[in-house]
Amino acid sequence: MACGAGNCQSGCFRDDDHSVVTEKKKLTNGTLSSGSDLDLPNHHNLCLKCKVNETLASSGTVSVDGDIGRFCFDCFRGNLFGKFKLAVTSNAMISPTDNILVAFSGGPSSRVALQFVHEMQHKAQKNFDASRDRSLPVFGVGVAFVDESAVSRIPSDEFDRAIQDMKSIVSNLAPPEKAFHVVPIESVYSSNGRDRLEELLNAVKDVTGKEDLLQHLRMLSLQKNAYENGYTKLLLGSCTSRIACHVISATVKGQGYSLPADIQYVDARWEIPVVLPLRDCLAQELNMLCRLDGLKTMEVLNSPHSGINGLVASFVTLLQEENPSRECTIVRTAGKLTPFHFNQIPESDDSNAHLASRRRQKKFNLKPNESVPPQSYCPICNSPLSKSDHLILSSLGSDQTNADIFGAACCPSCQFQILPKEPASMEHFYSLLPQQFVVQAKDRSSSMQRQLREQIQDFLLSDSEDGT
Amino acid sequence: MGEAEVKPKKAGPVQCSICSQRRAALKRPKTLEQICRECFYAVFEEEIHRVIVDNQLFKPGERIAIGASGGKDSTVLAYVLSELNRRHNYGLDLFLLSVDEGITGYRDDSLETVKRNEIQYGLPLKVVSYKDLYGWTMDEIVKMIGLKNNCTFCGVFRRQALDRGAAMLKVDKLATGHNADDIAETVLLNILRGDIARLSRCTSIITGEDGPIPRCKPFKYTYEKEIVMYAYFKRLDYFSTECIYSPNAYRGFAREFIKDLERIRPRAILDIIRSGEKFRISTSAKMPEQGTCERCGYISSQKWCKACVLLEGLNRGLPKLGIGRTRGLNNGLECDTKQSNGVKNIQSKQCGTLDF
Numbered sequence: 001m002a003c004g005a006g007n008c009q010s011g012c013f014r015d016d017d018h019s020v021v022t023e024k025k026k027l028t029n030g031t032l033s034s035g036s037d038l039d040l041p042n043h044h045n046l047c048l049k050c051k052v053n054e055t056l057a058s059s060g061t062v063s064v065d066g067d068i069g070r071f072c073f074d075c076f077r078g079n080l081f082g083k084f085k086l087a088v089t090s091n092a093m094i095s096p097t098d099n100i101l102v103a104f105s106g107g108p109s110s111r112v113a114l115q116f117v118h119e120m121q122h123k124a125q126k127n128f129d130a131s132r133d134r135s136l137p138v139f140g141v142g143v144a145f146v147d148e149s150a151v152s153r154i155p156s157d158e159f160d161r162a163i164q165d166m167k168s169i170v171s172n173l174a175p176p177e178k179a180f181h182v183v184p185i186e187s188v189y190s191s192n193g194r195d196r197l198e199e200l201l202n203a204v205k206d207v208t209g210k211e212d213l214l215q216h217l218r219m220l221s222l223q224k225n226a227y228e229n230g231y232t233k234l235l236l237g238s239c240t241s242r243i244a245c246h247v248i249s250a251t252v253k254g255q256g257y258s259l260p261a262d263i264q265y266v267d268a269r270w271e272i273p274v275v276l277p278l279r280d281c282l283a284q285e286l287n288m289l290c291r292l293d294g295l296k297t298m299e300v301l302n303s304p305h306s307g308i309n310g311l312v313a314s315f316v317t318l319l320q321e322e323n324p325s326r327e328c329t330i331v332r333t334a335g336k337l338t339p340f341h342f343n344q345i346p347e348s349d350d351s352n353a354h355l356a357s358r359r360r361q362k363k364f365n366l367k368p369n370e371s372v373p374p375q376s377y378c379p380i381c382n383s384p385l386s387k388s389d390h391l392i393l394s395s396l397g398s399d400q401t402n403a404d405i406f407g408a409a410c411c412p413s414c415q416f417q418i419l420p421k422e423p424a425s426m427e428h429f430y431s432l433l434p435q436q437f438v439v440q441a442k443d444r445s446s447s448m449q450r451q452l453r454e455q456i457q458d459f460l461l462s463d464s465e466d467g468t
Numbered sequence: 469m470g471e472a473e474v475k476p477k478k479a480g481p482v483q484c485s486i487c488s489q490r491r492a493a494l495k496r497p498k499t500l501e502q503i504c505r506e507c508f509y510a511v512f513e514e515e516i517h518r519v520i521v522d523n524q525l526f527k528p529g530e531r532i533a534i535g536a537s538g539g540k541d542s543t544v545l546a547y548v549l550s551e552l553n554r555r556h557n558y559g560l561d562l563f564l565l566s567v568d569e570g571i572t573g574y575r576d577d578s579l580e581t582v583k584r585n586e587i588q589y590g591l592p593l594k595v596v597s598y599k600d601l602y603g604w605t606m607d608e609i610v611k612m613i614g615l616k617n618n619c620t621f622c623g624v625f626r627r628q629a630l631d632r633g634a635a636m637l638k639v640d641k642l643a644t645g646h647n648a649d650d651i652a653e654t655v656l657l658n659i660l661r662g663d664i665a666r667l668s669r670c671t672s673i674i675t676g677e678d679g680p681i682p683r684c685k686p687f688k689y690t691y692e693k694e695i696v697m698y699a700y701f702k703r704l705d706y707f708s709t710e711c712i713y714s715p716n717a718y719r720g721f722a723r724e725f726i727k728d729l730e731r732i733r734p735r736a737i738l739d740i741i742r743s744g745e746k747f748r749i750s751t752s753a754k755m756p757e758q759g760t761c762e763r764c765g766y767i768s769s770q771k772w773c774k775a776c777v778l779l780e781g782l783n784r785g786l787p788k789l790g791i792g793r794t795r796g797l798n799n800g801l802e803c804d805t806k807q808s809n810g811v812k813n814i815q816s817k818q819c820g821t822l823d824f
Binding site: 259260308311329338413416 | 658729732
């Protein structure tokens with residue numbers, strides 16, 4: 001019920017795109033009784049935006065209390081797609097020559113991401129077919145599902161049915177055709193994956209550490225799949241709600257330095273850059289869209305969080321119930337922390353893209369991060385290490401084992417919750433790690449040695465390490 | 469130091485894991501080590517001494533006021549600080565500074581405790597009251613504004629009251645009993661409420677160095693549970709009831725969460741503080757500029773300091789003045805001259821009926 005007054009500041013609804021769920025104070029019941037002839041909130045049941053169609057609330061599909069209820073279905077969907085599209089274009093997420101891999105968990109967020117990417121691709125294809133010179137190619141889209149049946153307890157017939165459902169969803173999202181990859185999480189190992197994975201996870205005693213390690217392996221398997229199949233970007237359906245939970249849980253785990261790296265639109269520290277186009281959409285909205293638009297989701301594959309992650313999820317849910325704009329506020333606050341240089345799409349050789357990104361930066365006031373790039377990253381979770389964490393690596397003696405060196409290269413959070421405490425267990429754990437983690441750590445420690453040596457090169461009297 | 473796993477029942481008496489001589493009497497909340505009382509006193513006091521030295525909180529010859537509410541934090545702070553002052557020759561002149569907010573049944577009882585502390589620890593006491601400074605007690609304020617935003621009033625008034633009291637005592641610094649739990653709660657609270665400016669300051673162990681009286685928090689890394697344990701074993705005299713007006717404070721959400729967190733992973737409290745210390749704030753984020761209040765001269769980032777804004781509201785019968793998000797300068801203070809434009813953000817007012 002927009003009052004229509006341009007300078008009214010009492011916080012009632014305005015009809016602009018972003019006011020729907022992001023800026024809102026809850027309307028109190030008293031607001032309407034100031035002399036207008038509207039007695040009940042849904043008496044006036046036309047969409048807030050287009051003023052033509054019936055609101056979702058009055059058509060009985062949505063509860064009256066929600067903000068979502070004040071739009072009609074088309075405007076609600078249009079608003080969500082608008083947020084998606086804005087994120088994609090203003091962050092240069094998808095260029096015509098890209099091959100996008102969409103990570104699909106079966107849940108509502110990634111289902112919406114898949115749907116919206118398909119719609120973008122479909123439109124690009126139509127434009128391509130209709131255009132005369134066919135200058136702009138259409139980007140490719142593939143879909144990947146990480147199969148964690150090796151480590152979870154889902155009955156296999158439920159699982160197979162879910163996979164079949166996914167296959168049919170993907171095949172229905174054509175033209176253009178999309179490949180569907182089922183990526184077993186044990187594929188991070190080149191051989192004997194299932195056993196090694198089980199042993200690795202059993203070696204982690206902390207419940208939260210185990211869950212987080214699994215998350216890192218999930219990303220590793222997606223990266224591996226994307227790289228091997230020629231994809232250029234990895235697209236996740238992470239929404240505001242999930243990011244809000246990550247902000248709190250990273251804070252709680254002492255990851256305040258690296259937190260900004262994980263919550264931006266773009267994360268290019270990976271081999272295949274990761275993009276988050278649904279960053280501005282709430283889980284509630286995405287759930288609603290799946291429900292209203294008949295987008296099928298497979299919830300059975302998503303198990304609830306435990307340990308710290310579970311506690312944080314309940315906490316954020318509680319806060320969101322108390323105030324529906326809490327998740328947005330959390331993400332907005334964390335958004336004011338300085339991001340890293342890799343939190344934007346790296347500038348390619350394509351001069352067109354370069355110009356376009358410059359224009360974009362100017363338009364949206366995005367400043368490239370001027371600070372020095374971090375010198376190293378944790379080999380397990382890939383979080384950038386601050387100077388003080390980095391120093392510990394350089395203080396090692398020469399008689400340390402590879403496992404010790406690896407351990408020292410990890411961030412404090414992984415050291416505490418993932419790595420075993422006993423040296424013997426640590427050796428065993430190190431032997432179970434996927435090759436990728438180990439290689440990254442070795443590269444890092446030798447590059448550290450090299451850097452140190454360069455600094456003192458002029459003062460060394462001998463070329464060899466031990467001074468002979 | 470590990471996650472709270474299910475431990476088998478103790479078979480018999482356990483030796484202290486630090487001295488191995490005496491029997492363990494307690495499990496240390498911060499690290500879950502099983503230690504004897506003497507070793508607990510020793511590590512507790514030693515850790516605080518290290519914090520004081522490593523962060524250079526005090527200089528020899530300084531006059532230090534200890535914010536004393538009569539509660540466990542400030543009582544233990546007064547006790548430990550005077551003990552360490554003696555033991556390590558800090559060379560400090562210590563005072564107790566107490567604030568009387570005028571809350572019957574709560575503050576008058578805790579003030580009795582502080583008066584006893586004055587005698588027990590031999591530290592001179594000064595009491596400043598809201599009634600004297602502002603003309604209002606918290607009881608009167610709550611009667612007017614209810615129980616929703618009363619903590620805002622009390623917090624703002626207390627800060628100024630402490631500064632005024634510290635000035636009257638002519639001290640160089642103010643030490644408060646804020647503990648690790650408090651600071652962790654504040655970090656979370658500032659994230660939840662979008663206060664990036666406070667988020668960048670709230671983990672500093674010394675604040676207000678460019679203001680009237682610098683403040684420090686020697687208990688920054690000390691767990692609330694350990695403070696309680698120390699006070700309990702040492703049989704220190706303190707007043708242990710929650711403020712009667714506090715149940716609705718938003719901080720309660722953060723506090724509950726942290727209690728649950730501590731149960732799963734005790735070190736998480738310190739991890740939150742460390743995260744807060746490592747947050748890097750974009751310079752493009754708007755930060756408030758420091759100036760002085762036009763009405764009373766106190767430090768302020770707006771034209772009027774918050775205390776003056778709130779007082780104005782109380783005196784004019786406008787309980788919501790200064791509460792809620794500021795859209796412009798001082799949140800409706802210029803309403804007299806700008807009525808036609810509509811006042812910025814008076815929450816309970818309905819549009820179309822804004823008038824004074």
